[in-house]
Amino acid sequence: MSKLFYIEASPRKERAYSIKVAQQFLNTYKETNPSHTIESFDLWQTSLPEFDGATINAKYRILHGETHTDAEATAWNSVEELFNQFDSADKFVFSLPMWNFGVPYKLKHYIDIITQPGLSFSFTPEDGYSGLVTGKPAAVIYARGGEYSSSEAAAGMDFQKRYLEMWLGFIGFTDITPILVEPTLSDPSDAEKTLNQALEQAAAVACKF
């Protein structure tokens, strides 16, 4: 049985464009795959552990082949728990707003925690970095107030989609489907049109996901 992991990064809930589109995606997916499990992870309802000195030391100890102190081992346990939850899924859906040209800090916090040597990536001097989360598809719903896909100059300011895709690629994803909801901060009829297009795309992608 397949498990889909849905990560939600907007705190705006019923007002959020990214979440409306994600709900459409998940509803269609459920209808198409009634026996599959969907686990939702709301970054605004989760208290993530601090990504602090002990955690960073724990990370470098692994890279240098050293043993953890007790404090580092405790910090690392939390990291492993969150990574194992992530890695237990077969498919991934992310929904996220653009904030200041990038991703919301809660999502960055989560990424910092689960992007770890020996878990989501490996490093050897001979081969360099390799992603370890392989063979799993991801659909990513990006909501943004402006329009960033309209020109090269605008795309250059988009550190939301570019960053998320680069990170997913770094940890091993190769099958990544973007769903854009843009521009959401336009006049209401345009925003509605934007939303409807994204809802249609979400349903079409979810049917075959």
Ligand SMILES: Cc1cc2nc3c(=O)[nH]c(=O)nc-3n(C[C@H](O)[C@H](O)[C@H](O)COP(=O)(O)O)c2cc1C
């Ligand atoms: C803190 C914050 C920063 C934002 N920064 C940007 C930005 O850099 N570029 C942009 O186009 N829209 C920006 N917006 C607008 C959001 O991207 C837009 O409202 C989008 O619909 C949010 O997604 P949501 O509706 O799923 O919450 C920002 C909104 C907030 C709250």
